[in-house]
Amino acid sequence: MLFIYIIIWYAQFKKKNLFFKQIIMSNSALIKTVQESFLQEGREEIKTGMEVEIHQIIKEGGKERIQKFKGLVIKTAGKSALEKTMTVRRKIGAFWVEKVFSVHSSTIKQIDIIRQFKVRRKSIKFIRNLTGKAARLKEVRKAK
Numbered sequence: 001m002l003f004i005y006i007i008i009w010y011a012q013f014k015k016k017n018l019f020f021k022q023i024i025m026s027n028s029a030l031i032k033t034v035q036e037s038f039l040q041e042g043r044e045e046i047k048t049g050m051e052v053e054i055h056q057i058i059k060e061g062g063k064e065r066i067q068k069f070k071g072l073v074i075k076t077a078g079k080s081a082l083e084k085t086m087t088v089r090r091k092i093g094a095f096w097v098e099k100v101f102s103v104h105s106s107t108i109k110q111i112d113i114i115r116q117f118k119v120r121r122k123s124i125k126f127i128r129n130l131t132g133k134a135a136r137l138k139e140v141r142k143a144k
Helices: 002-015 028-036 125-129
Strands: 050-060 063-075 085-092 095-102 108-117
Touching: 050 085, 063 095, 063 108, 063 125
Parallel strands: none
Antiparallel strands: 050 063, 050 108, 063 085, 085 095
């Protein structure tokens, strides 16, 4: 809709022979400016191999509560900042549970990074098939 208004505005100024090429934005620049208002402030960059704790706001009826989900990030995806998602894997009882979270979602109150493991891939989905000692990852310590 906004793009249509820009085209109409462009056509009106073209008739007046004004130099307006500097004013018109490309599609990607226009999308970035619109998305900036929806980005959550203070979110750190999430990488594969991080152990995170996500505080998610859950609405039940008229009440709100915060649910924590602690697990390993096995996949990150998304090209633009607003499209960034992460898949978090956690063991609950005898079962493994995976949830996909949008990093800049309004339902996520905060993301705590607990620790970082050494990973050389963007997606470590192969860890689903590993058990015991084979499923271990080496922790990366931060220098103080």
